[in-house]
Amino acid sequence: MIGSGIYGMSNPKYTDKGRIHLLPDAFESEEELAKTLYHEKTHIEQFIQYGHEYVMNNRDRFEDLSESLEDTYFLKKEWLKT
């Protein structure tokens, strides 16, 4: 599973708050772990807000949104370091 390019998965079915599964690639670095948690937490919020079925039926759009939010969060974080 290392090098698969899949860092984590989110599953809303376990509780009303969802569950995040971290895969080995997520542990490449501290930053990758933080990005993965942020990305998957965004999916959990999407599941809670829009429902599992709607999110899964529109997963490409929600994936793009999660990736852009992840990028925005980390660009802001890098900007604050300077």
Ligand SMILES: [Zn+2]
């Ligand atoms: Zn995703």
